[in-house]
Amino acid sequence: xxxxxxxxxxxxxxxxxxxxxxxxxxxxxxxxxxxxxxxxxxxxxxxxxxxxxxxxxxxxxxxxxxxxxxxxxxxxxxxxxxxxxxxxxxxxxxxxxxxxxxxxxxxxxxxxxxxxxxxxxxxxxxxxxxxxxxxxxxxxxxxxxxxxxxxxxxxxxxxxxxxxxxxxxxxxxxxxxxxxxxxxxxxxxxxxxxxxxxxxxxxxxxxxxxxxxxxxxxxxxxxxxxxxxxxxxxxxxxxxxxxxxxxxxxxxxxxxxxxxxxxxxxxxxxxxxxxxxxxxxxxxxxxxxxxxxxxxxxxxxxxxxxxxxxxxxxxxxxxxxxxxxxxxxxxxxxxxxxxxxxxxxxxxxxxxxxxxxxxxxxxxxxxxxxxxxxxxxxxxxxxxxxxxxxxxxxxxxxxxxxxxxxxxxxxxxxxxxxxxxxxxxxxxxxxxxxxxxxxxxxxxxxxxxxxxxxxxxxxxxxxxxxxxxxxxxxxxxxxxxxxxxxxxxxxxxxxxxxxxxxxxxxxxxxxxxxxxxxxxxxxxxxxxx
Amino acid sequence: xxxxxxxxxxxxxxxxxxxxxxxxxxxxxxxxxxxxxxxxxxxxxxxxxxxxxxxxxxxxxxxxxxxxxxxxxxxxxxxxxxxxxxxxxxxxxxxxxxxxxxxxxxxxxxxxxxxxxxx
Numbered sequence: 120x121x122x123x124x125x126x127x128x129x130x131x132x133x134x135x136x137x138x139x140x141x142x143x144x145x146x147x148x149x150x151x152x153x154x155x156x157x158x159x160x161x162x163x164x165x166x167x168x169x170x171x172x173x174x175x176x177x178x179x180x181x182x183x184x185x186x187x188x189x190x191x192x193x194x195x196x197x198x199x200x201x202x203x204x205x206x207x208x209x210x211x212x213x214x215x216x217x218x219x220x221x222x223x224x225x226x227x228x229x230x231x232x233x234x235x236x237x238x239x240x241x242x243x244x245x246x247x248x249x250x251x252x253x254x255x256x257x258x259x260x261x262x263x264x265x266x267x268x269x270x271x272x273x274x275x276x277x278x279x280x281x282x283x284x285x286x287x288x289x290x291x292x293x294x295x296x297x298x299x300x301x302x303x304x305x306x307x308x309x310x311x312x313x314x315x316x317x318x319x320x321x322x323x324x325x326x327x328x329x330x331x332x333x334x335x336x337x338x339x340x341x342x343x344x345x346x347x348x349x350x351x352x353x354x355x356x357x358x359x360x361x362x363x364x365x366x367x368x369x370x371x372x373x374x375x376x377x378x379x380x381x382x383x384x385x386x387x388x389x390x391x392x393x394x395x396x397x398x399x400x401x402x403x404x405x406x407x408x409x410x411x412x413x414x415x416x417x418x419x420x421x422x423x424x425x426x427x428x429x430x431x432x433x434x435x436x437x438x439x440x441x442x443x444x445x446x447x448x449x450x451x452x453x454x455x456x457x458x459x460x461x462x463x464x465x466x467x468x469x470x471x472x473x474x475x476x477x478x479x480x481x482x483x484x485x486x487x488x489x490x491x492x493x494x495x496x497x498x499x500x501x502x503x504x505x506x507x508x509x510x511x512x513x514x515x516x517x518x519x520x521x522x523x524x525x526x527x528x529x530x531x532x533x534x535x536x537x538x539x540x541x542x543x544x545x546x547x548x549x550x551x552x553x554x555x556x557x558x559x560x561x562x563x564x565x566x567x568x569x570x571x572x573x574x575x576x577x578x579x580x581x582x583x584x585x586x587x588x589x590x591x592x593x594x595x596x597x598x599x600x601x602x603x604x605x606x607x608x609x610x611x612x613x614x615x616x617x618x619x620x621x622x623x624x625x626x627x628x629x630x631x632x633x634x635x636x637x638x639x640x641x642x643x644x645x646x647x648x
Numbered sequence: 649x650x651x652x653x654x655x656x657x658x659x660x661x662x663x664x665x666x667x668x669x670x671x672x673x674x675x676x677x678x679x680x681x682x683x684x685x686x687x688x689x690x691x692x693x694x695x696x697x698x699x700x701x702x703x704x705x706x707x708x709x710x711x712x713x714x715x716x717x718x719x720x721x722x723x724x725x726x727x728x729x730x731x732x733x734x735x736x737x738x739x740x741x742x743x744x745x746x747x748x749x750x751x752x753x754x755x756x757x758x759x760x761x762x763x764x765x766x767x
Binding site for chain 2: 158159161162163164167168170223224225226227228233236237238240241242259260282283307309310311312313342344345346347351353354355356357358359365366367368369370371372373374394395398399402403405406407408409411412413415416417
């Protein structure tokens, strides 16, 4: 097989909002940039197929204060005020650039562009064009399989496979930005099946740490047997049992666990979006046309009829955990490696809770910008020596087996994920008595994968994705067990209260044997001042 | 999941082969894309949005529909106005106003909690 050999100052892995902003910023800083998407930059990832609010707040001190304070309690006070301010500043600038330079067609109300949200397909189509104009080389359908490091452990490139060309590739690079998204465990939530936590696995293999992985209990409401998650609109809904009687206490916010319990008990929950006025119904259609695809295509009037719903796992896509960030430029603990978007921890701006997409989209575009700038500066600092380094791959599972034992592949791993991670009574309604056996199953499949997993039909990327999901789940449950309280979205049935003695972030890491470490909360001095 | 590639409408541009984030299509011998890995389809509707000929249809379910389902019947889908309907709604295609320009959803207030008894 031919191996394509490339060089770049900065490699960006992932072509969603965080990756495209990182690529744009690095290119504008003078770096030679290659962006690699395992799907297609412009359509892959939850943003491209959805629509999202954006945390766009005018630079007015009172408005900023309100924006920051409004969600602190929800997030368990784990946010960093200094980071929130930087993200608000950067998001404001980026949204204005999106309008001026990418000609994004924002709605105009009373002559004023309304920049508090974006339509996914339009946004990401424009980001693709924009980065290409800026000189970024985009390789689609080119999953990365592993990171390459130099003799000092500094990340110095990537290796992967171009699946539509059946050729391998290697990129020698000055720095790498991981913008691979979170992990939704192949739950079929809208646009999330490409979000399999790949970057976190690559990062951990190079020695990086995770943080906030216990905040990963996000499940979204969707009509049963469909992919379209738009939980916010269910704020206008009433929920019912299968027999049509009201399901008391159920709600899209603050009542989703009631829905989960009823789905576990009876298998059916019905819903009707009966609280929206005619005007609101019309606005919903304009605001989120994709929300109506399942209804229109199945002949259901969601405002007038009851329909069955389900809850789809969104894991760390809406959860806040990810690769631990240790500097303002989104550096990780590994030199040469940067993380952005859902792949990076979002605790700095969201603490332990995200609900709406607006903070997430703001984090994606601003952390992408920080990481792109940081990676370009790091690459520039290396000078000509960057291209003379001897590179070694650090990919373990599926690439460098720990033993010659064989027999386990992608299908078995995905089976364990479906059994131990998707179910509401394990991942959502958490209790140590159910988390511990689930984690034991995940540990066992990890060990088998680590031993000598086989890539079926040469599908190494598929096997690596399965390994990334198993690794992700093990970090999630290990952190969940370590946090013996309820804070943010990390709730434990047997520890329903917030424990002031656990006011810290949790770093987690390791591949074969895992560890956790309490980290002090930074950036609170501004909140008190 | 993707259920239909209309041979009569397809202009063999292969845009769907390129844009599908999960690589569901292969290019067929005559240039018309083949649904080669339907099980990998994540029902994101992106292929349909990008198809310039309104030749694709994604059924809104995350599992395949039965063979005799109207959601696989090109004549029915055309008649019902469903072929190309997503593209029309997001305002993509020549002469259309981008849907993004109109995309102002309702104000989202505090979510409703279902009461015990409904009056």
